[in-house]
Amino acid sequence: VIWMTQSPSLLSASTGDRVTISCRMSQGISSYLAWYQQKPGKAPELLIYAASTLQNGVPSRFSGSGSGTDFTLTISCLQSEDFATYYCQQYYSFPLTFGGGTKVEIK
């Protein structure tokens, strides 16, 4: 099983801030990583796959980087609709696993 550590678990930020979320793997996964955004009471939505490829319709202020064991999700200019919880997910090996989540809250 590949374990995933997301940090921070809670991030307080203001509209307009640049924020970064980290996801670290217990072993290398090449670029087989996805990022999701989840708002309260809603299903997660795919933001990024293959570590850095933006899903259709996702704003360009979202970006992903990394390979191997260390990955980052960056929101370049935080908007009000971006306050949510973010999860990483590896699909390098089974079972598919998710990080513990990072909640981005209003500072």
Add this chain to the structure above:
Amino acid sequence: QVQLQESGPGLVKPSQTLSLTCTVSGGSISSGDYYWSWIRQPPGKGLEWIGYIYYSGSTYYNPSLKSRVTISVDTSKNQFSLKLSSVTAADTAVYYCARDGGDGYNDYFDYWGQGTLVTVSS
């Protein structure tokens, strides 16, 4: 536009079997282009992948749940289903169905159902 919709009882008694169905619209499970997954989220907690099924009926389950999980598919109804046996309070969660790119290289989830809360309680 692909849409997924979960359905099933919202309350299950301990030791019984949880049964949910996911109905897919806007796309055919039989196309063979995707795999179809179940994922759950206990209240206030993170996401856990349960397993997936291909239109042919081939499955892969999370080893942590494998002994209690059965996922099946009904291509005539464009549905796939989840059964989880011998449930306990720890199985209380929002259960999501989702489309999985599959093929071993694209196992991320691009379409999700809205989720259904299943509570295990007597």
